[in-house]
Amino acid sequence: MEKAREIQIYNTLSRSKEVFEPITPGKVGLYVCGPTVYGDAHLGHARPGITYDVLVRLFRHLGYKVRYVRNITDVGHLENDGDAGEDKIEKKARLEQLEPMEIVQTYTLRFHDAMRKLNTYPPSIEPRASGHIIEQIAIVKDILDKGLAYISNGSVYFDVCEYSRSHNYGALSGRNLEDMISNTRVLEGQDDKHSSADFALWKKASAEHIMRWPSPWSDGFPGWHLECSAMSAKYLGDELDIHGGGMDLMFPHHECELAQNTAARGKGGVKYWMHNNMITINGQKMGKSLGNFITLDELFTGSHKILEQAYSPMTVRFFILQAHYRSTLDFSNEALQAAEKGLKRMLQAAKDVKNLKVAASVVEKGVADEIQQIRENIYTALCDDLNTPIALSYLFDTVRIVNQVKDGTMIIGAGEKAVLESLFTNITDGVLGLVDEQTGADGASVNTKVLDGVINMVLEERKVAKATKDWAKSDKIRDDLKALGIGIKDTKDGSEWTLE
């Protein structure tokens, strides 16, 4: 475990980087908005999944105890904000003639599967909105008691205008309430609201609405924004360290959450708001509503017409980490292919570092200093608002060093080797979560012991062929192994093989 370091985080609330100071020393409470489970996870979902995973890994590596809460939205998320807006999950259930909770279960499991493939840690707690109706009703009551909400035709709405008298609605998203009201598009069936800026805390269910719960106001269901206020408070307390999510959730979702927290508890409840940027495709946001998304499954199998090939989960992870989380990242086959090759080189070095030969005698001072400096640069980059692209660029410096030592053009001692090894173990694998998928967390069951023995036998045959300059035989062995997905590289010290 690395010693504690100062970590800077860009806080959307202040629009600047701030030094992270935990509310409770040594502990981090992190809440991240999870998916609404009415469809397959797409490349866009991988961004927050991986970004906050790296954040969690970094905090843990630096000695913090992290409670990572990421919810599953399984109720309350409507197609639009009008009274006639249909619940996304109910709609999907109707289309597929299934129970809403069958939809929820199906896509929750598929989401888990995709996140596992991307080598993300599961959250410490993964609460569902439908399991926290009581908590949500309690918050509605609280806000009503404070006079910051009103009941209208069985539904309860947050009174944004009243709230704005004493608080700044728009503090997080940087919006101005008057602009919002005058510029809001007119939606159908908003007659129950006093103002277009108001948002639902509780909605009365129409006769055909399946997902409904009793409440003091009507049989109905909670508003979308309410679940995060309820679940973050329940599991992380009235005040939590970090709340993360996609930039597209900043408004209205997080703005409303902030307003709800403030109205109910008298404080915003979140110290640092983090927002990851979007992944774009041809310069445009990738999203369900735009229909231009690629699901993670399609990406992993190559089954989408714009994909030139399949891309492994690790390639996707590396691709995402090569850009800063607050920048947009544009998808292209070329960029993914570049990522695939870069990752391969890095992971090969991660393997090779373990077998480097070290010099017993004194090593040039410069080399040791250089390695120490690279190490320092990597930590500095990661602690500077999670600058993974910079960390990766320094990691590639270590890759070059490993290869030079392997080639014999550089000499290091045992101390230097230990530092290099620790960087690959703790940073490449530990914090960035980049692992060789054959042996990695994915658990692909390759019986390496048996395979190793068999291939070495074959390679011994080839060695004999090479020694007698029987190139035809030696090349045939190499070609046949390649056809089986085993690559051969000849080096000075013999042949190496890898599973491709």
Add this chain to the structure above:
RNA sequence: GGUACCAUGGCCGAGUGGUUAGGCAGCGGUCUGCAAAACCGUGUACAGCAGUUCGAAUCUGCUUGGUACCUCCA
């Protein structure tokens, strides 16, 4: 229309008022039976115009182009 943000070499993508980001591709070389890999060398990039400055791709203004949010979205 309102509010933000962005524009970097063939592609992706960092970054800073003056010194090499990095990855991928390309080119030249080393190594090698060949191949692969690796290593070495190699790019005078920062949308345009004007200004501030000893010096700007980095600051300011304008112009152009693009994106996001204001409906649901990671």
